[in-house]
Amino acid sequence: MSEKRNTWQKQVIYSAIKELKTHPTVQSLIDELEKRGYKIGKSTVYRVLSDAVEEGIVMNVYSGDKMEHFDGNTANHYHIRCKVCDRIYDSKLSYDDSITRMGADADEDFVILSHNLEFIGICPSCKNSLSNL
Secondary structure, three states: OOOOOOOHHHHHHHHHHHHOOOOOOHHHHHHHHHHOOOOOOHHHHHHHHHHHHHHOOOEEEEOOOOOEEEEOOOOOOOEEEEOOOOOEEEOOOOOOHHHHHHHHHHOOOOOOOOOOOEEEEOOHHHHHHHHOO
């Protein structure tokens, strides 16, 4: 297998995804990169993110908005999705491995490897906007 090149585009994308706490989609990441003065094609962004997910550098986050989001934080953690704006945030709740074990105990015919948990709520920005109506 050939070693993948470490291009400037890859470095810029990795840097942005690690800095952003917004769990961007491909398009919102491209928009952010353009705001920073970088013009990187959509196919390059897709390829770099796909490789990064495969290598465990970035993780996919699928949410209720049915779009693929990306997270530079690959440690096990939970998410909160705002029902109003669909933004995804990291939860402050600590990851609980016992939930995976409970799943393995309950569904013993399966090999349970991990679990995902998404809270649904209203973020502070939307909550403030709604209260100002």
